[in-house]
Amino acid sequence: MGLAQRHRTRRIGLSAAVLAACAGLLGFTAARANAATAPPVHRSAAPVVGIQAGPGGHGYWQVASDGGVFAFGDAKFYGSMGGKSLNKPMVGLTSTPSGRGYWEVAADGGIFAYGDAGFYGSMGGKPLNKPVVGMAATPSGRGYWQVAADGGIFAYGDAGFYGSMGGKAMNGQAVGLAPTPSGRGYWIAASDGGIFAYGDAKFYGSMGGQPLNNPVAGIAAARDGKGYWLTASDGGVFAYGSAVFRGSMAGRKLGGAVNAITRTPDGGGYLMSGVDGGVFAYGNAGYYGNTSYTPPTPPAGSIGQKAANLAVGWRGYDYHGVNNDMWHASYSPQYWCSDFATYVWQHAGRSVPTYPAVASFWKWAQNNGRATTDLSHPHVGDALFYGSSHVAIVIVVNANGTILTADGDTGGKRGSEATFAGTAHVLVHGPFDPRTRKGPIGTITGLATIA
Numbered sequence: 001m002g003l004a005q006r007h008r009t010r011r012i013g014l015s016a017a018v019l020a021a022c023a024g025l026l027g028f029t030a031a032r033a034n035a036a037t038a039p040p041v042h043r044s045a046a047p048v049v050g051i052q053a054g055p056g057g058h059g060y061w062q063v064a065s066d067g068g069v070f071a072f073g074d075a076k077f078y079g080s081m082g083g084k085s086l087n088k089p090m091v092g093l094t095s096t097p098s099g100r101g102y103w104e105v106a107a108d109g110g111i112f113a114y115g116d117a118g119f120y121g122s123m124g125g126k127p128l129n130k131p132v133v134g135m136a137a138t139p140s141g142r143g144y145w146q147v148a149a150d151g152g153i154f155a156y157g158d159a160g161f162y163g164s165m166g167g168k169a170m171n172g173q174a175v176g177l178a179p180t181p182s183g184r185g186y187w188i189a190a191s192d193g194g195i196f197a198y199g200d201a202k203f204y205g206s207m208g209g210q211p212l213n214n215p216v217a218g219i220a221a222a223r224d225g226k227g228y229w230l231t232a233s234d235g236g237v238f239a240y241g242s243a244v245f246r247g248s249m250a251g252r253k254l255g256g257a258v259n260a261i262t263r264t265p266d267g268g269g270y271l272m273s274g275v276d277g278g279v280f281a282y283g284n285a286g287y288y289g290n291t292s293y294t295p296p297t298p299p300a301g302s303i304g305q306k307a308a309n310l311a312v313g314w315r316g317y318d319y320h321g322v323n324n325d326m327w328h329a330s331y332s333p334q335y336w337c338s339d340f341a342t343y344v345w346q347h348a349g350r351s352v353p354t355y356p357a358v359a360s361f362w363k364w365a366q367n368n369g370r371a372t373t374d375l376s377h378p379h380v381g382d383a384l385f386y387g388s389s390h391v392a393i394v395i396v397v398n399a400n401g402t403i404l405t406a407d408g409d410t411g412g413k414r415g416s417e418a419t420f421a422g423t424a425h426v427l428v429h430g431p432f433d434p435r436t437r438k439g440p441i442g443t444i445t446g447l448a449t450i451a
Contacts (some may be wrong), residue, residue, distance in 0.1 A: 039289035042070045044277055047377060048291050050092040050134075051273035053262045055099040057284075060262065062273055062291045063093035063104060065377070067112070072279075073288030078102065078115035086110075087124070089374075092134045092176075092260070096141040107131040107374060109146055109154065118142065120157030128152075129166070131374050134176040139183045149173040149373075151188055151196065160184060162199030170194070171208070173437055176260075178221035178228060189219035189230055191436050193238070204228065204241030213250075214400075215436045218260045223267030231261040231272050233401055233433065235280060246270065246283035254278070256293070257401035259376075275401065304381030304451050307348035311393040311406035314344075317426045319409070327408070328354040333421035340408025340426065341383050341391045348381065350450055359388035365448035373446045375434040378403055381450040384434065390441045391448075395428070404430035407441065 046066035053060045059073025067081025067090050078101055081090065088108035095102040101115025109123025109132045120143055123132060130149035137144045143157025151165025151174045162185055165174065172192030179186045185199025193207025193216045204227050207216060214234040221228045227241025235249025235258045246269055249258065256276030263270045269283025277291030300309075314322065319336050321327040327339035328346075338358045345352045355361040362385055365371035378384070382394045384405055392405035405428070412424030429440040437444045 039287060040072065041289060042277075042291050044068055044070070044291045044293040046089075047256075047275045047293055048259075048273055048277040049090055049275075049376075050260045051262050051271055051279065052093050052095050052102065053264055053271055053285070054095065055097065055265050057265045058286060059288055060271060060279075061093055061095065061102060062277065062279070063090055064291065064293065065089035065091075067104060067106075069093065069102070069104065069114075070291045072290070073286065075099070076115075078117075080104065080114070081112050088131070089377075091132060094135055094137045094144065096137065097139065098141070103135065103137070103144060105132060105135040105146060107133075109148075111135075111144075111146075111156075116141075118157070120144065120159075122146070122156070123154050130173070133174055136177050136179050136186065138179065139181065145177060145179065145186060147174050147177040147188055151190070153177070153186075153188070153198075158183075160199070162186065162201075164188070164198070165190075165196055172215065173435075175215075175217055176219045178219045180221065181223070181225040187219060187221065187228055189216055191215040191217070193230065193232075195219075195228075195230075195240075200225075202226070202241075204243075206230075206240070207238055214257075215433055217258055217435075218272075220261045220263045220270055223263065223265075229261055229263070229270055231258055233257040233259065233435070235272060235274075237261075237270075237272075237282075243267075244283070248282070249280055254400060256399050276399065302381075302451070303349050304379050307344050307350070307381035307393060307450055308395040308406075310347055311344050311426070312395050312428070314340075314426050315406060315428055318424065319421050330354075330356060333418050335409055335417055335421050336424075337390050337392070337407060337409035341393055344393050344406075345381075345383070345450060348450070357388070358385065358391050361385075361391060362388065362446065362448065370448045370450075371446060372449065375437065375444060375447060376401075378434055378447055379449065379451060383448040383450070384439070384444060385446045385448065386439060386442045387445045392429070392439075392441070394447075396430070398431060401435060402431035402433050404428060405439075410441070 046064040054075040059075035069080035071077040101117035104112040111122035113119045143159035146154040153164035155161040172190040185201035188196040195206035197203045222243040227243035230238040237248035239245040256274040269285035272280040279290040319333040327343045329339045392407040396404040409424045412420035
């Protein structure tokens, strides 16, 4: 088993010259765009979750969470799960070495193979401690790895297992993996910028333990296996070893958070993809079109928006609640964040009992199919859980993935339960990124969906 490593290094400087060469928010290289024919833009009904460069160097695929696959340039379409029933959303796509096929991977570990991609097994239908967040194929194309949010690795076909972070403490959740050219090792990247190297993969540096403006969202290995790139959700790029920094979207306006990076076949450039389908090409990577996803705006009458409006409207209220109804608490003052959250849901139209205990509210959500540990797609009105200690209501979801919450029973004075609860109020927190699992109250553990 390889030795997991995390060390500090400096952030690679931003090249103004490279950024200046990148035209527009789509980040494409103008010299490579066909001036006669505008690159296609395909509409997606779901958020885009990944991008994979084609082996020919003149195309790529994007994949959406509903299983839709979109092919651009010389990348061909071989099928998808778009429009079909999924147990869990898609989280990524990787192509075969020939480029004549690809695999889609879902959060429950399900694998869907198309073209010349073979099926070698999956975690679909099997218990997982944490959801799968990505996959990578072996150099031969006769096997693949899956990586889960807790750093667990699942190897199939001719993919070897060289170690994992499963069952070990991580400061951030795993967001992806990249194999070495030999296929006898791999790197796991975490949202805090940590890098864990196994097999013949070497450690070349990381952002672990260093300040990040936004969480790391993806990893791509250098062609020679002697380096790698990390991308953050704000489009920042961090290059290590032989990986060359070609530019980034850091500090520029984004329509949606960046969530994936892939390098060109010769390693002379890379592409990043955003939740909204935006494609950002650097180095010798060409722009051949993109997917377009626009999150639906909840109507004023939707249950989620009603919950958000109610929660915001009660900002500043204390344990007395509305018209001295104590948020339906059995006694007061008691810790009342869960009373507040269930009260909001009840008045928005969701039938839920009043639960003074956060753990009881979470158990209800589990029993009613509303609990999830996937924090990548929160919606307004959802309940955000900090273990069994606190729960808040999501009131705003920003395009870059950050959220604001309304929290009952916060800001109280230290002391007994009565002292704290009696001096606490409904406060608004944020913005913060739930994908880091770090919120203003502590470690975020899950969501309960209102809709």
